[in-house]
Amino acid sequence: MKELALHILDLAQNSITANADLVRISVDENLTQDTLTISIEDNGYGMDEKQVDKVKDPFVTSRTSRKVGLGIPLMLAACQRCEGDLRIESQKNVGTKLIATFKHSHIDRAPLGNMTDTMISLIIGAENINFVYIHIINQEEFCFDTREIRQALGEVVPLSEPDVLDWIKSYINEGLSNLRGGVL
Amino acid sequence: MKTLKELEEIRKRTLETINVRKDRTGTRVVVGMATCGIAAGARPVLMSIMDEVKKNNLADVVVAQTGCIGMCRLEPIVEVYKPGEDKVTYVKVTDAKALRIINEHVMQGKIVEEYTIGAGDK
Ligand SMILES: Nc1ncnc2c1ncn2[C@@H]1O[C@H](COP(=O)(O)OP(=O)(O)O)[C@@H](O)[C@H]1O
Ligand SMILES: [Mg+2]
Numbered sequence: 001m002k003e004l005a006l007h008i009l010d011l012a013q014n015s016i017t018a019n020a021d022l023v024r025i026s027v028d029e030n031l032t033q034d035t036l037t038i039s040i041e042d043n044g045y046g047m048d049e050k051q052v053d054k055v056k057d058p059f060v061t062s063r064t065s066r067k068v069g070l071g072i073p074l075m076l077a078a079c080q081r082c083e084g085d086l087r088i089e090s091q092k093n094v095g096t097k098l099i100a101t102f103k104h105s106h107i108d109r110a111p112l113g114n115m116t117d118t119m120i121s122l123i124i125g126a127e128n129i130n131f132v133y134i135h136i137i138n139q140e141e142f143c144f145d146t147r148e149i150r151q152a153l154g155e156v157v158p159l160s161e162p163d164v165l166d167w168i169k170s171y172i173n174e175g176l177s178n179l180r181g182g183v184l
Numbered sequence: 185m186k187t188l189k190e191l192e193e194i195r196k197r198t199l200e201t202i203n204v205r206k207d208r209t210g211t212r213v214v215v216g217m218a219t220c221g222i223a224a225g226a227r228p229v230l231m232s233i234m235d236e237v238k239k240n241n242l243a244d245v246v247v248a249q250t251g252c253i254g255m256c257r258l259e260p261i262v263e264v265y266k267p268g269e270d271k272v273t274y275v276k277v278t279d280a281k282a283l284r285i286i287n288e289h290v291m292q293g294k295i296v297e298e299y300t301i302g303a304g305d306k
Contacts, residue, residue: 001223010222017251071219117231124234125217125249152191156202162238163194171186 003113018044082106210244218252232279
């Protein structure tokens with residue numbers, strides 16, 4: 001994948017498939033330690049130990065339309081290319097957490113890419129699921145939480161309303177731009 | 185600065201139009217968003233479809249997403265369902281192609297044959 005944000009979009013779809021109703025995405029850029037850590041955590045149906053062990057293997061999937069699962073092996077390969085790793089913690093009927101690490105400055109590290117479009121895609125694809133997106137650069141933090149937005153909108157207006165999506169786009173763009181000191 | 189207060193204004197403003205959207209019986213545009221689709225460029229295709237639907241105020245068009253339909257080589261795939269018509273499957277869609285699909289097929293009812301599945305075999 002050309003962007004890490006595309007891996008995030010793909011892996012968060014696994015959470016949606018697992019019937020999660022809350023998905024937490026965090027991107028932590030620690031420039032002092034030269035690390036980039038991405039985590040995706042859900043409260044979906046989870047996996048047992050045996051499944052977790054097998055899931056990094058591209059020939060494991062529970063889907064029926066195709067024989068190989070690719071999302072997790074692709075992210076694992078992206079991490080390993082950059083002196084990082086992918087850790088999977090999961091518990092049946094509790095949830096799953098993926099933690100992907102990278103050396104921030106590694107020459108083979110794909111750019112983070114467009115997190116705003118990734119969040120918008122997730123939101124319009126899963127109307128009833130809440131998403132939290134936290135982005136940390138060194139100590140500074142930006143937080144986006146669809147539950148707050150739903151609260152402000154009341155019961156009737158959905159997140160998929162075009163004006164709401166525009167607001168979300170600007171909100172995330174602005175938050176990330178502030179984190180980066182004014183440049184996107 | 186974007187504030188939550190603005191959302192309350194959006195809420196007041198949209199409450200009236202919302203009922204129109206609720207009983208949408210119009211066209212469904214479905215974008216494949218599994219690993220294969222995303223890797224092939226489905227996200228910008230989805231974004232340009234959303235933008236075009238908004239720009240043209242197509243209130244009765246529903247944009248949805250689906251998983252892998254088993255034709256990974258042909259991704260990004262976009263399916264158009266018009267009421268009372270057969271499903272049309274577009275393959276290897278780009279954002280430029282998506283614009284034509286919305287403008288010609290969704291809005292004017294003219295299928296963009298050259299982008300449909302099977303068009304290459306003819
Ligand atoms: N968040 C999750 N919750 C539960 N199961 C998961 C999760 N992520 C992955 N899995 C399991 O791991 C398998 C492989 O995932 P992945 O590599 O993304 O391939 P695919 O989604 O195409 O099956 C999935 O089919 C599913 O069974
Ligand atoms: Mg997957």
